[in-house]
Amino acid sequence: MSRKKKREEASVIEEFQAIGFNVGEEEYGLAISSVAEIITTPHITRVPKAPEYIKGVINLHGNVIPVFDIASCFKIGETKMNGNGRIVVVEVNEETVGIAAESVSNVTRLPVNSVKPPPPLVSGIAAEYLDGVARLPDRFLIFLNLEKVLASENVATEQ
Amino acid sequence: MTDSMGEIRRIFYEEVADLLDKVDMLLLDIEDSPDDEELQNQFMRAVHTIKGSAGTAGFNLFADVAHKIEDVADYLHTGKTAATTEFFDRLSHAIEVMQNSLQAIIAGKEEPVELEEVYNSFVEWLEEAGHIEADERKIGAGVDANQFSLGEYDLIRLRVMAKRGAKLHRVDVRIAADASPETAGVKVLTALRKAGDVVTTIPAENEMDAIKETFRLAVLFGGEQTAEEIKALLTDSDFLEVKVSAYVAEEKKEDPDKQQQELLDPIKSDKTVRMEMEVLDQLLRLVGELMINRSRYSQIAQEFREILKDAELAGELDEASEHLGYLTSQLQSGIMRARMVAVARLFRAMKRQVRNSSHLSARKIRLVTSGDKTELDKKLVDALEDLLVELVGAVAACAAESAGGEEVQIHTSAAQRGNQVFLSIRAAGAAPLDEEINKITAPLAEIGGRLEKESKSDSYAYHIALPITLAIIPVMMVETGDEIYAFPLEVVNETLKVTQAQISSVEGHPVTELRGRALSLLFLRQALNTPGELEKDSYSVVVVDYKNEPVGIVVDKLIGKREIVIKPLGSRFSGIEEVNGSAILGDGRVALILNARSLISDSQHLAV
Numbered sequence: 001m002s003r004k005k006k007r008e009e010a011s012v013i014e015e016f017q018a019i020g021f022n023v024g025e026e027e028y029g030l031a032i033s034s035v036a037e038i039i040t041t042p043h044i045t046r047v048p049k050a051p052e053y054i055k056g057v058i059n060l061h062g063n064v065i066p067v068f069d070i071a072s073c074f075k076i077g078e079t080k081m082n083g084n085g086r087i088v089v090v091e092v093n094e095e096t097v098g099i100a101a102e103s104v105s106n107v108t109r110l111p112v113n114s115v116k117p118p119p120p121l122v123s124g125i126a127a128e129y130l131d132g133v134a135r136l137p138d139r140f141l142i143f144l145n146l147e148k149v150l151a152s153e154n155v156a157t158e159q
Numbered sequence: 160m161t162d163s164m165g166e167i168r169r170i171f172y173e174e175v176a177d178l179l180d181k182v183d184m185l186l187l188d189i190e191d192s193p194d195d196e197e198l199q200n201q202f203m204r205a206v207h208t209i210k211g212s213a214g215t216a217g218f219n220l221f222a223d224v225a226h227k228i229e230d231v232a233d234y235l236h237t238g239k240t241a242a243t244t245e246f247f248d249r250l251s252h253a254i255e256v257m258q259n260s261l262q263a264i265i266a267g268k269e270e271p272v273e274l275e276e277v278y279n280s281f282v283e284w285l286e287e288a289g290h291i292e293a294d295e296r297k298i299g300a301g302v303d304a305n306q307f308s309l310g311e312y313d314l315i316r317l318r319v320m321a322k323r324g325a326k327l328h329r330v331d332v333r334i335a336a337d338a339s340p341e342t343a344g345v346k347v348l349t350a351l352r353k354a355g356d357v358v359t360t361i362p363a364e365n366e367m368d369a370i371k372e373t374f375r376l377a378v379l380f381g382g383e384q385t386a387e388e389i390k391a392l393l394t395d396s397d398f399l400e401v402k403v404s405a406y407v408a409e410e411k412k413e414d415p416d417k418q419q420q421e422l423l424d425p426i427k428s429d430k431t432v433r434m435e436m437e438v439l440d441q442l443l444r445l446v447g448e449l450m451i452n453r454s455r456y457s458q459i460a461q462e463f464r465e466i467l468k469d470a471e472l473a474g475e476l477d478e479a480s481e482h483l484g485y486l487t488s489q490l491q492s493g494i495m496r497a498r499m500v501a502v503a504r505l506f507r508a509m510k511r512q513v514r515n516s517s518h519l520s521a522r523k524i525r526l527v528t529s530g531d532k533t534e535l536d537k538k539l540v541d542a543l544e545d546l547l548v549e550l551v552g553a554v555a556a557c558a559a560e561s562a563g564g565e566e567v568q569i570h571t572s573a574a575q576r577g578n579q580v581f582l583s584i585r586a587a588g589a590a591p592l593d594e595e596i597n598k599i600t601a602p603l604a605e606i607g608g609r610l611e612k613e614s615k616s617d618s619y620a621y622h623i624a625l626p627i628t629l630a631i632i633p634v635m636m637v638e639t640g641d642e643i644y645a646f647p648l649e650v651v652n653e654t655l656k657v658t659q660a661q662i663s664s665v666e667g668h669p670v671t672e673l674r675g676r677a678l679s680l681l682f683l684r685q686a687l688n689t690p691g692e693l694e695k696d697s698y699s700v701v702v703v704d705y706k707n708e709p710v711g712i713v714v715d716k717l718i719g720k721r722e723i724v725i726k727p728l729g730s731r732f733s734g735i736e737e738v739n740g741s742a743i744l745g746d747g748r749v750a751l752i753l754n755a756r757s758l759i760s761d762s763q764h765l766a767v
Contacts, residue, residue, distance in 0.1 A: 046690075047732060047735065047751065059747050059748065064726045064743070
């Protein structure tokens with residue numbers, strides 16, 4: 001089910017659960033339903049000749065999946081992995097991928113109507129890649145449209 | 160119905176599923192070679208067995224359709240009918256309906272009405288063609304009026320009863336016109352079942368409403384009673400007349416050859432076991448993990464040697480792990496063999512596609528196959544079927560549009576070489592547009608396959624290279640910087656160590672000397688842009704063949720020979736030619752499998 005639909009449903013209850021993850025200066029939000037799992041960063045194997053925004057591949061329960069660097073996707077820097085780093089595993093377009101995160105916040109309940117349509121450009125990211133932004137008292141969450149961001153056409157491998 | 164019916168359904172499915180596939184394939188072969196008598200015999204035997212199994216299991220519609228197919232095939236055999244397109248279309252359709260019906264049956268449903276439609280359409284067709292008497296009745300009027308149809312199970316039951324000393328009688332009951340025929344029928348059977356065994360009936364038990372047409376019921380009854388005693392059991396105003404006669408087991412006009420075949424087939428299937436694909440998948444996964452686990456022992460042995468400096472313990476561990484490796488290999492081979500199926504079934508699907516294209520266009524297009532017996536993992540075959548049908552469809556479409564009037568041939572072949580299977584499709588004339596073909600490149604890459612196009616002046620070919628299975632291959636593991644890579648062992652000629660001093664430069668390219676000749680070198684670190692820059696005193700070199708010349712790939716360290724399970728990287732990485740998949744190492748890390756040829760041809764660091 002798309003996030004939008006889930007949100008529509010949740011709007012009856014008015015709230016949904018989300019996690020936030022940090023990359024560079026920004027905090028990105030993901031509805032909990034979109035997240036398959038969150039793991040501590042295993043060894044990331046670099047893939048030579050792969051695009052910049054693919055940090056490499058990792059072993060997830062015996063399957064080899066790519067790890068994305070969101071910051072690199074949008075050319076706004078690079079995700080720095082340290083002790084707090086995590087990989088947020090999502091399933092998008094029938095593909096399991098990992099998103100590199102410098103840190104991950106706890107699950108929060110958010111009012112659905114706190115997620116507003118994004119302005120044309122948010123922190124260097126064009127609106128078409130965003131599902132919305134949530135302005136909360138203490139933070140500002142950017143909700144990515146993962147299907148678009150990770151879609152093969154956008155991020156096709158070099159030939 | 161007793162509980163054994165569930166068992167009978169299952170046995171029926173197991174026997175008939177394979178036979179239907181076989182029959183489907185044979186039909187295509189017969190269409191290609193209509194004069195081949197042996198093919199026709201095989202076809203009829205298979206259909207005959209299907210008929211028998213269906214009858215025994217109580218799927219009479221199924222049996223009837225099989226019967227009609229047998230008849231029709233026989234007409235071809237005896238020359239009463241010609242091998243026209245209509246002939247094959249009808250048979251092909253009937254087989255398809257039977258396959259769908261089989262699925263319905265195994266899902267617990269009743270025989271679909273489509274079977275009846277097919278049967279009736281056959282009757283009509285044969286009537287029109289003058290092959291049968293106009294009054295041969297369609298379904299609903301009862302089939303084969305007077306003989307009991309006995310399958311293998313029935314015969315076995317009869318033999319057992321005879322051994323027991325039971326007497327067999329045929330009980331014919333005529334039902335009063337004013338009675339409800341079905342109820343009367345049930346009364347007969349209930350009464351008889353209280354007294355002994357009902358082997359079979361005419362009409363069959365699940366077709367009791369056919370009694371409405373004939374007002375007759377015949378029962379093959381086994382028990383201790385005499386004819387008079389049986390007659391005495393059946394007193395009811397509904398029964399107009401009851402005739403009881405001793406039954407002499409008279410098998411129908413069976414061909415001794417056909418009978419032999421029928422007896423053999425069930426025996427053959429006793430030697431095989433059907434297994435869920437999932438079980439094999441699970442086993443293969445476990446073997447893969449065993450292999451990964453085993454390589455841990457090698458690593459640990461290495462650490463004993465280097466860190467603890469205990470060569471003896473290391474040696475013992477190594478020996479034990481080698482033996483484990485040997486056992487695991489055997490296990491792996493066994494399981495992979497179990498999963499292998501012949502590509503013939505792929506060719507069958509392709510043939511069907513070509514046949515359709517041929518019918519749709521005006522050209523006669525034929526698919527000629529070779530290497531049918533080449534084997535591939537079943538998972539791969541399943542994944543390939545759609546892709547290959549699409550590919551051959553595009554080729555056939557182009558062939559259809561080509562000039563000329565004679566038959567167009569498309570050649571497809573399959574061959575195994577080492578760890579790979581090569582599938583080729585060849586045709587003359589103009590090739591399909593690249594966009595059409597590109598649609599299958601990505602899904603193909605996902606299963607580890609690669610498509611290459613070969614263009615000649617007046618013909619072209621597509622070559623697909625596939626791993627034989629989701630495979631386990633031996634590799635040479637190497638380390639450069641902090642990164643671990645694997646080269647498939649089949650491309651590695653030898654390995655050697657070189658010191659910095661032994662490397663010289665020719666026109667800016669590194670070379671060293673190997674047995675008196677110059678060996679071009681490629682530093683892996685440079686080819687892959689490995690981070691970090693470390694000049695070492697000595698390196699290891701993996702020597703591979705490139706265009707018949709040896710080339711040395713320079714790495715920091717050789718880790719050693721290993722066996723790894725190939726994990727495909729997915730279509731996202733299919734554009735990177737230098738990387739051919741990945742493997743999970745003993746410590747959980749992912750190592751990439753490199754394509755030496757691509758590395759060398761890409762690099763500018765060579766003196767070649």
